[in-house]
Amino acid sequence: MSEQTTNPVGKSVPRVDAYDKVTGAAAFTDDLQFGPGLLFGRAVRSPYPHALIKRLDVGPALELRGVKAVVTGADTPGFIGLYLKDRHIFCTDRVRYVGDPVAGVVAASEEIAEEAARRVVVEYEELPAVLDPLQAIQPDAPLLHPDLGSYDVVPFIFPQPGTNISNVFRVRKGDVEGAWAQCDAVVADTYRVPHIQHVPIEPHVAIARWDLSGEVTLWSSTQSPFAQRDLIAHTLGISQGDMRVIGNYIGGGFGSKAGVSMEALAVAMARQVPGRPVKVRMTREEEFYCCFVRQGLVARVKIGGTKEGRILALQVEYYWDAGAYTEYGVNITRAAGYSSTGPYNIPNVKTDSYCLYTNHPVGGPMRGFGMPEIHWSIEQSVDQLAEALAIDPVAFRQRNCVQGGDVIVTGMTMHPHGLSECIERVAQRIDWGKKEVPSAPHKRRGKGVAACWKAPAMPPNPGSEAWVRFNEDATVSVGVGGQELGQGAFTVAAQVAAEALGIPYEWVRIANPVDTKYSPYEWQTVASRITWSMGNAVKAAAEDARRQILEIVARYWDQDPGDLDIRGGEVVSSKSEQSLSLRNLVVYGLPLPDDQGWIGGPIIGRGKFMPTYVTGLDPETGQGARAVVHYTTGAQAAEVEVDLETGRVELLCIAAAYDVGKAINPEQVHAQLEGGVVQGASSALLEALTFQDGRPVNASFVDYRIMTAVDAPQRILTDFVEVPQDDGPWGARGVGEHPMIATAPAIANAIYDALGIRFNDLPLTAEKIYLALQGA
Amino acid sequence: MLARPGLVSFDYVRARTPGEVVQLLAEHGADARLMMGGTDLLVRIRDGAVRPRLVVDLKHLPGMRDILYQQQAGLTVGAAVTMNQLARHPAVVAHYPLLAQAANSVASYPLRNRATIGGNLCNASPCADTAPPSYVLAGRIVVHGSAGEQEVAIADFFRGPGQTVLQPGQFVTAIRFPPSPAAASGRYLKLGRNKAGDLAIVSVAVLGFPDASAPSGYRFRIALGAVAPVVLRVPAAEEWLAHHPPGAETFARAADLAAAAASPIDDVRASADYRRAMVRTLTRRGLNAVADTIAAPTGSA
Structure with missing residues (x-):
């Protein structure tokens, strides 16, 4: 000392x-030693995006030497889920995505468990699959959850039984229809965001043991030991007092290790072999589509403003590709709805945010919880409107960005915060307004800016x-x-x-x-x-x-x-x-x-x-006294250089500034901002989990590329301002997710500045940019 | 579909002599697979794509990890020479920089410690990084079999994706490169989806050198990777370059001819259209870069 x-x-x-x-x-969890009694579990997974299970025969698996038990949906009849209990631990009668677990094998080694899992006989009857959110919302679309109306759900989520809509969040504020006539410019566009994955360096791993005394212990790489205790105990009929979850250090989560995903498999398997610990770990390939992915999104945006530079009206429809189970994702839809204006004061708003079941992997929380996805459309739409009104994008944001004391989209009064200063700082740091000379004749440079906000999205308490x-x-x-x-x-x-x-x-x-x-x-x-x-x-x-x-x-x-x-x-x-x-x-x-x-x-x-002041919102209008605890706001500016002959984007500089209330540890704030910028840039330029007929085709690092150190922005300039939060420790509020939110739209706006081409769909691959240049 | 969590079991033999390899292959036939660095084979075993009962490790055979250079004879690279060895060997860097560039572009540093040139070529992937340079450097594959040793020109070695002329019982012990033409300069250009670690979606090797017998005074060799079932030489472009003075226009035309010769496919990594266009870009850039360094010709910026 x-x-x-x-x-x-x-x-x-x-x-x-x-x-x-x-x-x-x-x-880390996989480092823990359990001695020679340790058993291993492997899941038998659906090869079809949507099918009925007609027959399941575990006999051939049980015959293999070293196999201790096989567990199926018949052993785990209950439902599990954070906000909407729409998921079985093992499927009972139906599979809803490629990778859906239908059985689990427990054996003396991982290799034997794998071999046995391959011997489990499952006969399926394939059903038509729903592979796009716009298809999912059609009245004649195949119904993925016929029992949606009977699922347990928290009071602020609104499933629509008889449809594929597991939640809808609406905002009706002011008079959108009446406002269009008062606008000097209106722009409308559709944006798409693909599924991406968190790719934590440490894949999911869980070890479970049912003691003969009845105590159940789960060691897992988890962001949520207590939520896992509660949800798994509830579903398997264990007292929370007898269920123990131990969470060691985590090699990256980014949301993928929140709630419960594969951990319940380990607990259900361990129940079959009392006293013996059972380890289940995801291969990297499984990690890509068997735990959580980020939801996909189709966003339709219409936005109008006056020549004085005021945004007057916004109409958005969000169609979330939320995957096979939306137990957690329903709240992303809600967060997207109540934050649908972005950090702007807009008097007339009409929002419909739909959570849609599809036969894609389970959409779940990922760094930003819907905000990177919606800001992709908001922040490009704001630039489009600024251009239509012939106003500089930075000045336009300064004129419209939400201020402390403003009544925001849900009717809540905004607390003091430093967004204006964040916008000013990033513009300054990137020499906004100064045209830069490209490094070669076949290259073009551009600058772009994007602002953002995000509130902690969670239950009120x-x-x-x-x-x-x-x-x-x-x-x-x-x-x-x-x-x-x-x-x-x-x-x-x-x-x-x-x-x-x-x-x-x-x-x-x-x-x-x-x-x-x-x-x-x-x-x-x-x-x-x-x-x-x-x-x-x-x-x-x-x-x-x-x-x-x-x-x-x-x-x-x-x-x-x-x-x-x-x-x-x-x-x-x-x-x-x-x-x-x-x-x-x-x-x-x-x-x-x-x-x-x-x-x-x-x-x-x-x-x-515990926050005690968050109120409910009217289901028809989205209005209420206080939708959230607070918003963290911030901005980013990007400078890019595009190679016209390859389409490749070089990220020359990204400046990021956020209002953190109080930086408890300034160096850690800078590190969070840097990490978020790199992850955001990776999602902007490279990442998409792609599917063919519902089957993932790039579920490995061979073909799911993420940004490396040499791909990262050459310069990342991080900065923060400190307008204190009234109920934060020394005024602090969070900033873990926010650095990822503004990155992709700032880059897209910079590319537009460089090329005059707007890209509505992520990611901005070199190929996509090159082919667009040929078409331009 | 899903990769296994571990490897299925197999027997492993570290071969000591070429004769032992021949014998093992004769005994086990298709149940045996040859291994050098294992960076492809072990992954393929894990993926279930191949299920050998026996893996024969070749990299400890005599001479397999040696690099020999003689001014007259040229370069002999043992098949089990790793990418990092190749990329840093003084003779390779000095006389065959093209090969060093290609070796250094493979995957990541740790993988380059294991991946070998022999493995890279024998896998016969259309995007193998060492293949296009081997074409323009006139590499010859040294094949060992029951009848002893023979040499196969690289252009005759590949049959298609994953396929070579190697017969059961044969294996590669070395790759030989003749001395580079005097004053030659080479470039290996590779395009991945990101800057490091990716497989090539297009790669181009260009070698240029002064040659009084060519009407233009120069000869160029061009080989394209990842845009056809096997590496492509582009005779039409090479012919054009031999007959037209080096310079931007000539190179642009040659690049067009290269793009026309490519027969790429659409896959998860890139579309055929983009690949073809990138053949043009990379070929032109390769020619310009090579021309800048061979004899400092005028008008080839």
Whole structure:
């Protein structure tokens, strides 16, 4: 403990997990050892996008030496899902995507399990498949979930039984029809976003064990230990008290490891072999389409404004290609609806956002939760309208972007925030307005800008809980339920605890791995909510511990606790100028004078946070007092150079600026922004999971290309502003997802500036650009 | 459809002598597969595309990992020489830079530590990076079989995607390259979907050198990868270049001829139209770059 960083909030202290990760000591789920009793599970998966299961014969699999059990849909009749319970753990009568699990084999080795899985006989009757959201919404489209009306669903999701629509979110604000006539320009266009995948460096892995006592333990690479406990326990009839989920470090999640996907398979398999741990892990190929993918989207946008530069009306229809099960994705549709204006103040809005079942892989949460998808259309439409009105895109955004105090699309009053400053900064950093000379005659340069907003998309009441427990030497264990998936959550928790307690940062230890049996509750590590929500809980727990300490010392010194403080790990009195080390007293308490006994004892502080103010929205108009907890806003600007002879786009520079409220750790904020820009740029130029008749054709890194270091923008300039959030710790709000949102449209706008060609469909491959240039 | 989580079991033999290989192949026939770096074979086994009972590792045979260069005889590259070895060998870099460029463009650095030139060629993928340079450098494949050793010109080696002239019981031990023509310059241009690690969707190897017997004073050789079942030489373009003074117009015409000669397919990586157009772009760029460095001819910017 040589370094002593006091008041660490706002300082770029080193990450708490840096040493273990750099040296390889950090344990990931697949590193855990279970001894010779470990069994392995493999899933039998549907080869068809849509079919009925006519016959299932597991006999040939069971005959193979080393096979311990086979589990099928008959063993797991219940439904599972976060917002809409529309999914079986193993299919019962019908498969709905290529990869849908119909059975699971447990065996002594992964190889035997695989061999046995291939021996399970399944006879299917193929059904017509729905492979496009615009097909899915047709009245005569094949119905994927005939029982939609009977599924359990949360109150803010609205399935339409008898259709493929599992949720619809509408906004009716002002008078859109009347507004068009007052517009000096109206533009309309259709945009498409393909499925992409999160491609975490660590594929999904889960190990489950049913003890003979009835306790069930699941070790998984998960963003959501508590949500997995709750959902799996509910579906398999386990008490939450008997279900334990342990989440080690995560090698990247990006949303793919939120909720439950393949983990329930492991638990259902383990039930067949009590006492034996069963490991299930996804191959890279399975990872591409057997867990979650990002939903596809068809967006129809019509937007109009006046020559004074005001956006007057917006009409959007979002058709989400949400895949075979939409248990989680229904809320993406909702978030897209209530954020459908983008970060703009538009008086007249008509939005219809449809969540549509298709026979594609399961659409689920991915970094941005619908926002990168809708901003792809919003931010290009805003540029198109600016051009039609002959107004500079930066000036146009400044004139229309939402301000604190504005009443936004859902009727909620916007809190103070720094979007205008973010737009200004990125424009400045990229020399907006200055034409650049290309590096060669066959190249063209262009600049583009895009703004964005995103609110944590979640139920109204997701809770966070934390504890702070002192050790004898005044080091502190901080218990959290949020997960460290590379984003720096544990470091932020340690900074918050140290700052609130008044002890050096180096004295804090995070109690990990997160274990639902011992760790405090956390809804899920999603939605860019952890710094804000878990941060609040840790702060409250630290303040609780601090209060306990001050009360004891005040009694010991016979002073008022209000005159005492903890600074640098010592209790100090502003009145008597006495000081007292925290060592020992935080466990053993303090002796009363004259050997008359002791006061105090082991210090443990507890804290929680749960937003209590989010209201419902009218299902017909989308209006209500407060749709969300808050929005994080920001902007990006891109400079590109396009090679006219190959179509290849070189990303010369991307500037990004976000209002984070308060940067608890500035270096981590910069790193988040950089990572988001690269992932956003990768989705802009390269990524699409492609299908032929519902079968994925590029489910491997051979043909699903992602950005490498040499493809990344040559310069990434990151920046943040700090307009505090009223209920965030020191004003902080989240920024984990946001850096990915504005990247693709900023690049598309820059390409338009370079070439005069607008691309409506992602990704912007070299081929697509080259062929468009030939057609132009 | 789905790759296996691990490899199915097979027997593995590290061969010590060519004779041992011949014998094993005679004993096991189609059940045996030959392996060098394994970067393709092991993946194909995992994918279930091939299911050998026996894998015979050739890379420890004598001479298989050697690079020999003599000014008179040229270059002999053992079949199990890795891409990183090839890309960094002083003689290759000095006298056959085209080959070094191609080797260095394969996949990623760690894979280049395992992937071999022999494996790259014997897989006979139309997009194999070392194939187009081997064409323009007049490579000869050294084939070992029960009847001993023979040489096959690279142009006669490939039969189609995944197919070569190798007969059961035969295997490749080396690739030989004659000395490069005096003052020759070469370029290997490869287009992937992103800058690093991708397979070629189009690749072009160009070699140019002064030749008094050519009316233009120069000879060029052009080989195209990934745009036909096997690597294509483009005689029409090469002929044109031999008869017309080097320069932008000549090169543009030659590039058009190369594009016309290509017979690409549509697949998940690129469309035929784009591939054909990129043959034109890459050929022209390759010719310009080569012309800039052979004899500094005028008017070829």
